[in-house]
Structure formats: C-alpha cells, structure tokens
Amino acid sequence: MFFHVLEMGNALRHTSTTGMNEHSSRSHAILTLQLIQCCRNNTSLRSVRSSKLCLVDLAGSERAGKTGNTGTRLKESVHINTGLLALGNVIRALSDPARTRRGNNCNSAHIPYRAAKITRLLRDSLGGTAHTLMVACVSPSHHSVAETLSVLQFASKARHIRNRPRAISTHTEEENPPPSEENNSFECSSVIQ
Known part of the structure; x- marks a missing residue:
C-alpha cells in the first residue's frame, strides 16, 4: 500500500526538459508519514503519541537566462524560485547570529513562515x-x-538553525474505560497515516 501511494505521488510529479536539465523537477515534493500511537491502561487514562516524518525534495533553482525557459516553463520557474526565496528568508531569519544568542524562542524577530506553502508545511522542521x-x-x-x-x-545558513526536538504526548480521560482484569494491564495500538 505504502509503495503504491509513493508511486502514484511520484507519477503525478511534473518534470520537463529545460536548457539545464533533461528531467527537471517542476515542483517540490513532500512525503509526510504520521505515526499515531494510542496506549490505554486500566485506569481510564489514554495516552496518545504522534510522530511525523517529512521527506522533502525541493525543485532546483534555475536562472531564466541559463535555462532558456519561456511561456509555461518560465512561469513554473518563477513559482519555484518564489517558494525557494521564501524558504531562504526563513532560514536566514532563523540562522541570524543575534537570534541564536537569544535562542529560537525569542519573539523579537519575525520568522516569515506564512510567506509560502513550503515554509508553512516545513515549520516544525525549521526551528521547531x-x-x-x-x-x-x-x-x-x-x-x-x-x-x-x-x-x-x-x-551553511541552514546548519546554524537550532531546533528544539522533544516528544509530545497527550493524556486524556476516557468516558467509558474498558473493563480490565489486572491492575497493570496496558493496551497499545499504532496507526500510520
């Protein structure tokens, strides 16, 4: 199932010939796997842990003068370069030495995550x-x-970004907990989305 979905996504990815690359990616690709693990113990307390893996392939930045792109290809290049510029602006803001001294949690510098879809989607990976x-x-x-x-x-700028990786779990009370036989019974299930 997973490889079928991966092949479908890759087949939908648009590539084209440009002056610099015979099989140039005309779009970015993001594959996100989300693993949700639910654990329930006998005391009606439910724990949910969510993990996410994002694999990203960015379309390359191409200079219009070198590619010879016109028409549709030129418009695609403009869209690609706009997203890459927004990503570069986020990375530049996060790697600013003044910000690094204060820590990524500081609110004094605006990080332009909302400037493009790619930066909104990668927010957790960029300083998150x-x-x-x-x-x-x-x-x-x-x-x-x-x-x-x-x-x-x-x-080089990206390597100066400092993320704050941490595990995030939520605990909730269930309204109708399942009956249990032992005090220490524990049930876990995992789902990949």
Whole structure:
C-alpha cells in the first residue's frame, strides 16, 4: 500500500526538459508519514503519541537566462524560485547570529513562515520541535559554479538553525474505560497515516 501511494505521488510529479536539465523537477515534493500511537491502561487514562516524518525534495533553482525557459516553463520557474526565496528568508531569519544568542524562542524577530506553502508545511522542521537533516545536492560541472555556490551558502545558513526536538504526548480521560482484569494491564495500538 505504502509503495503504491509513493508511486502514484511520484507519477503525478511534473518534470520537463529545460536548457539545464533533461528531467527537471517542476515542483517540490513532500512525503509526510504520521505515526499515531494510542496506549490505554486500566485506569481510564489514554495516552496518545504522534510522530511525523517529512521527506522533502525541493525543485532546483534555475536562472531564466541559463535555462532558456519561456511561456509555461518560465512561469513554473518563477513559482519555484518564489517558494525557494521564501524558504531562504526563513532560514536566514532563523540562522541570524543575534537570534541564536537569544535562542529560537525569542519573539523579537519575525520568522516569515506564512510567506509560502513550503515554509508553512516545513515549520516544525525549521526551528521547531523536529529533528532535521538536510542534504544539499550540487553539480560538479564548471558551468554550474554560481548555482553550486548558492546551494552551499544556503546549506551553511541552514546548519546554524537550532531546533528544539522533544516528544509530545497527550493524556486524556476516557468516558467509558474498558473493563480490565489486572491492575497493570496496558493496551497499545499504532496507526500510520
């Protein structure tokens, strides 16, 4: 089931030929797996723990002059670059040395998460409560020196972001707890969404 959904999502992803890349991604892709674990003990107390894994593949930033894009491809490039610019602005704000000294919890600097869908969706991963790993892909070609330098600067800023990873569990009282045979009985179930 999981691989079927993954294949469907990948098939819907739009790619096209540009002047720089024969199979250029014309969109970002985000795969989010959410695991919800519910545990109930005999005292009518229910614990819910939720975990989320986001895998993100960003479309590459392409300079219009190098790609030769026109019409629809140029509009796609503008949308891609707008999202990447918003992401860069969030990363720049979070990696600001003055903010780092004060801690990411400070309210004195505005973080523009709402500037684009990509930044809203990745808020937990960018200065939030998630563990985050970023892999930056660059080209070894001498024709891509400017793009490679830009990606490395982007990754350098991103590595200065400090998240506050923590486990979040909620405990609720159930109205009609199930009857139990032992004082220490415990029931757990997990769901992947």
